[in-house]
Amino acid sequence: MFNHIKAAIIDLDGTMIDTAPDFLVAINRMREDFALAPLTLDVIKTMVGKGSENLIQQVLSLDFDADGVAARFDDALAAYQRHYLAINGDHSQLYPEVHEGLQAMRDLGLRLVCVTNKPLAFALPLMQKKEISSYFEQVYGGDSFAKKKPDPLPMLEACQALDLSPSQVLAIGDSSNDAIAARAAGCPVLTVPYGYNHGEAVQNIQSDGIVETLLIAAQLLSAKNSH
Template sequence: MTLPVPELVLIDLDGTLIDSVPDLSYAIDGMMLQLELPQRGEEKVRRWIGNGVERLVKRALLDQLEGEPEADLFQAAFHLFKVLYTECNGHHSVLYPQVREGLDWLKSQGYLLACITNKAEQFTIPLLKSLKVYDDFRLVISGDTLPQQKPNPMPLLHAASYFQVNPHHSLMIGDSINDVQAARAAGFQIICVTYGYNHGEDIRTAQPDAVIDSFAQFPQVIGSKL
């Protein structure tokens, strides 16, 4: 199936462009070690990503998806995490296969590209630069750029307004139900990748407009703008 050709393409970061779990799990386990609490490991961290680093730290402290840890413990843990993640951010993270080729194809077609993530700006920009994809985007909206983040539609609508593009002529590319919910609320089309972070759930259950295994499939699901 080929979707209507969009004017604007927004792309999620963690789980869509970049596998950042190795760095995140290193920081989480280092944080837990300093707090003299059990380390959680990469497998659990992979299931917990998707709602920003504050929620990730809370999930690590609680060893579960939902709930709120004791406030003082969280503040101490979050400080440790930020120090550790700042040190290791981008050291072991990698672009997913075919991402570089997919971005090059989108740019060759003249698409406006923006990166939309719930990751804080202090971590987002260095990570994009470390993996040499920062310059591919005309706009980067991080988790603390605006008052709301995904699944709220505000970041998507802000991008559409910034480029003066109708949301109904815009496309979100992501990996999680957060991306699907944000896109639906904003009136965007939504394509999801199969390999990302969706808390262990099959992204097809969220019913995006299309599902792809890699960015190499863009020509088949979006088509040529030229």
């Protein structure tokens, strides 16, 4: 299955960086602005993965009905974005073996692209700050295309920009979003078990395997490529 892999599309939040603590601070500052009680990290983790708009929708829905959410949505999103940009990366860290895994993939000759549902204006400075930008030839955010993961569009656009067929491009992510998007695009996909999967067990994700770290993913690729 991994014999012809030429590139990898790697997810950001929950796959390379444990950003839930950043989300927690930004969301709770926004909630404070609206005189709402703070949320816990465990609750935030179930809400991350489908982009900022979806996150704000879920957060407001805890306290307001559909009309109440709609009335506050624009102001809440703007407040959240302001708070997030002010602390972006301060409370988050790389998962174990991310540098090693990315370097091992580059050493195998793989081209690397990041496809995240995070807005590009958050993703780019965060990746710079955590010193992983240089591994990637391109980064696409949740606002780079007309649709986000789990729609296959971002994966298809990334493959087209690489000038590779989806079967030559391995996706690696932490959530069902990544796997659904990858499979619909025709990319093989691996799952890391330590991220955020909307509060669902990672074993329920329809993927081609679970890899404990990005370094294990690279080792799997090198083992398959040598046969």
